[in-house]
Amino acid sequence: MFSNSKTAKILVIRFSSFGDVVQTLSVPSALAQTFPQSEIHWITRKDMAPLLKNHPHIHRIWEFDRKVGLGGLIKLSMQMRAENFTHIYDAHNNMRSHVITWILCPLGIIGVGPIFIRRSIRRWKRFLLFRFRINTFEMPFNGQRDLLEPLQPWGVSKVAPPAPQIFPSEDSTAKAAEVLGDYKGAISLAPSAAFFLKRWPKEYWKDLIALMPTEKFVLLGGPEDSFIEDIHAVAPERVLNLAGKCSLQVSSAVVAHSKAVVSNDTGLLHVAEQLGKKTVALMGPAPFGFPSRPSTKIMEIQLSCRPCSKHGQGPCVNKEKFHQCLVDITPAQVAETLRTKLAEPS
Template identity: 80%
Template sequence: MNAKTAKFLIIRFSAFGDVVQTLSVPSAIKQTYPDAEIHWVTRKDMAPLLKGHPNIDRVWEFDRKAGLGGLINLTMQMRRENFTHIYDAHNNMRSRVISWVLRPLGFLGVGAHFIRRSIRRWKRFLLFRFRINTFEMPFSGQRDLLEPLLPWGISKTPPAAPQLFLSEESYKKAQEILQDYNGCVALAPSAAHFLKRWPKEYWKELILLYPDQKFVLLGGPEDSFIEDIRDVAPERVMNLAGKCSLPVSAGVVAQSATLITNDTWLLHAAEQLGKKAIALMGPAPFGFPSRSSTKIMEIELPCRPCSKHGQGPCVNKEKFHQCLVDITPKQIAAELRNILDRQP
C-alpha cells in the first residue's frame, strides 16, 4: 500500500478522559504515515476537544439523540471516504456497527485494514478477582491506546505534548475568567466515582496551608460539594464547577500555575497541554498518567487496584478508602511547593 494514499478512521465516542488520551493517536499515526489523512468519529459533545488538532483532518459528530438510525446514516456517509485503515479504539456496540457497515466483508479479510482495541477481559478478571497482574507496568492510559497499532508500525510511545489544541476563543474566555487570578493553582476535587475522590476536608486543609495562594476549583454542574471547599477561603478561591465548557475548563488549566487533580479527565487535559500536574491516584488502574510532567501520588497497597473505574466497593478490610485517605494535605503541599518554586 502507498503510504501517501493512507486514509485512517479513529473511532472513539467517549468518555472525556478517554477521548483526551486518544488525542495522541493521530500524531502517532503521522509519525509513521506522514502523508496520511486522518478522520475521527466521536460523540457530538466531545467534538470541541478534537477540532483544533492539526493532525485530524475531519471530525464526524454523532448525536446520541439520533439513535441507531442516525448512526447508520452517518456511517453510510463515511463509506464514501474509502478508508484504508480503521481503528476501533472504543470497542462497544456503536463502534461495532460502524465497523460492520464500513467493512461488510471484513470477516473474509476484505476491506480496510482494521484493528479493534481489546478490552482485555481475561486480564481484568485475573487482576480484580485474584490479584494477579499481567498488565504492562506502570499503567499508562495513552500507551494502552497506542499499543494495538503496533502491527501498523505505529509506536506505543506517546508523542510529545501538546496534543490538545484549544481554540483562541477558549483561551480568551479562560483569560477573562482568570483576570484577577494570575498565577492561580487549579484544583479538580471531583471524579466520576466517590472512591476516586481525595477527601473533601483534605482540599480545604491544602488551601489553608497556602494562605497567600489563589485557587480555582473545577468540576461539573453536579458537583455541589465543591462550594463547601470554596467557603474555607472565599476571598481567594473561585468555584468554576459547572460554569465552563470543556474547552474553557482546559483553558483554565493551561493558564494556571499547575493542576492538582483526582483521576479525572482534567488530569489528561493537563498532560496533553504539556502542563505540570499532581495526580491523586486511588483504586482504578486504567486512567493512569502517561507523561513525566505529572507527579503521581499514590499509596502502595495489596488491594490496589480494586475496580476498573473506581466504582467500588472498597475491599480494604483494615481502613476504608486508605489508598487516598493516607495521602495527606501536607504531602501534597510539599509537592506543590516544589512546582511553584521552579516557576519564574
Template identity: 80%
Template structure:
C-alpha cells in the same frame, strides 16, 4: 506498505467518549502522522465531545454522532463515512456503536478487500484475574496512553506518546477562560471531583491544602453536579474562585492552560493537563486504567495489596483495615510539599 500506499493512507479513529478517554486518545492522530506523514486522518466521536478534537493539526475531519438520533442516525452516518474509502480503521472504543461502524465500513466475506482494521482489546480476562483474584497480568506501570497506542504497533506506529501539546483549545475558549478568571489567571487549579466517590481525595484535604498556601490563589473546577466544591471554597473565599459548573469542557481546558499547575483526582481534567504539558499532581486511588504518562505529571499513590480494586473506582472499597486508605493516606502535607517542588518554591 509501499510509498504510494503510505501517501494515500486514510485513517478513521473511533472513540465516542468519555471525556478523559477522548482526551487521552488525542495522542493517536499525532502518532499516526509520525509514521504516515501524508495520511489523512478522520475521527468519529460523540457530538458533545467533538469540540475537544478541534484545532488538532493531525486531525483532518471530525464526524459527529448525536445520541438523540439513535441507531438509525448512527447507521446513516456510517453510510456517509463509507464514501470516504478508508484504508485503515482503529476502533479505540470497542463498544456496540463502534462495532456497528466496523460492520458497515468493512465488506463482509471478501478476503483482502476493504480497510485494514484494528479493534482495541478490553482485555476482559486480565481484568477478571486482577479484580477477582488479585493476579496482575498487565504491563506495569499502568499507562493509559501506552495502552491506546500499543494496538497500532502492527501498523508500525510507536507506542510512545508524542510530545505535548496534543489538545488545542480555541482562541475563543482562551478568551472566555481569561475573562472568567480575571485576577485568578496564573492561580493553582484544583479538580476535587471524579465520576465515583472512591476516586475523590477527601473534601477536608482540599481545604487543608488551600490553607497550607495562605498567600496563594486557587481555582476550583468541576461539573454542575459538584455542589460540594462550594464548601471547599468557603475555607478561604477571598482567594478561591469556584468555577464548577460554570465552564464548558473547552473553557475548563483553557483554564487549566492558564493556571500555574493542576492538582487533580483521577478524572478528565488530569488528562487535559497531561495533553497540554501542564505541571500536574495526580492523586491516584482505586482505578488502574487512567494513569498519566508524561514527565510533567507527578503521580502520588499509596501502594496497597488491594489496589487496584475496580475498573472505574466504582467500589466498594475492599480494604478491611482502613476505608479509602489509598487516598486517605496521601496527606495534604505530602501534596503541598510536592506542589512546592513542582512550582520551584521552597
C-alpha cells in the same frame, strides 16, 4: 507503502468519555509520525467533538448525536463509506463502534476493505486482576500507552508524542481569560471524579489551600459538584469556584492558563497532561487512567487491594481502613509535592 501514499485515509473511533477522548488525542499525532502523508478522520460523540478541534493531525471530525439512535448511526456510517478509508482504528470497542466497522469493513473478511485494528478490552486480564488479584498487565499502568500499543502492527510507537496534544480554541481561551480575571496563572484544583472512591477527601482540599496561604486557586468541576463550594469557603478571598460554570472546552482553556494542576483521576487530569502542565495526580482505586508524562507527578499508596475496580466504582474492599488508597495521601505531602513541581523549570 502506506506511509508514502498521499491518498491513504485513517479513521479513529472513540466516542467518549471526556478523559478517554482526551487521552486518545495522542493517537492522531502518533499516526502522523509513522504515516506523515496520511489523512486522519475521527468519529466521536457530538458533545465531545469540540475537544478535537484545532488538532493539527485531525483532518475531519464526524459527530454522532446520541439522539438519532441506531438508525442515525447507520446512516452516518453509510455516508462514511464514501471516504474509502484505508485503515480503521476502533479505540472504543463497544456496540456503536462495532456497527461502524461492520459497515465500513464488509463481512470482516481479511483483505476486503480497510486494514482494521480494534483495541482489546482485555476482559480476561481484568477478571484475573479484580477477582483474583493476579496482575498480568504491563506495569506501571499507563493510559496513553494502552491506547497506542494496539497500533504497533502498523509501526506506531506506544510512547505518547510530546505535549501539547489538546488545543483549546481562541474563543475558549478568551472566555477562560474572562472568567479567570485576576486568577490567570493560579493553581487549578479538580476535586471531583465520576465515582466517590476516586475522590481525595473534601477536607483535604481545604487543608491543602490553607497550607499554601500565598497561592491563588481555581476550583473546577461539573454543575452537580455542589460540595466544591465548601472547599471554596475556606478562603474565598483567594479561591475562585468555577465548578459548573464552564464548558469542557472552557475548563480545558482554564487549565491552559494555570501554572499547575492538582487533580483526582478524572478528565481534567488528562487535559493537564495533554497540555504539558505541571500536575500532581492523586491516584486511587482504578488502574486505567494513569498519566504518563514527566510533567506529572503521580501520588499513590501501594496497597494489596489496589486496584480494586475498573472505574473506582467500588465498593471499597480494604477491610482495615476505608478509602485508604487516598486517605493516606496527606495534604502536607501534596503541598510539598506541589511546591517541588512549581520550582521545576517550565
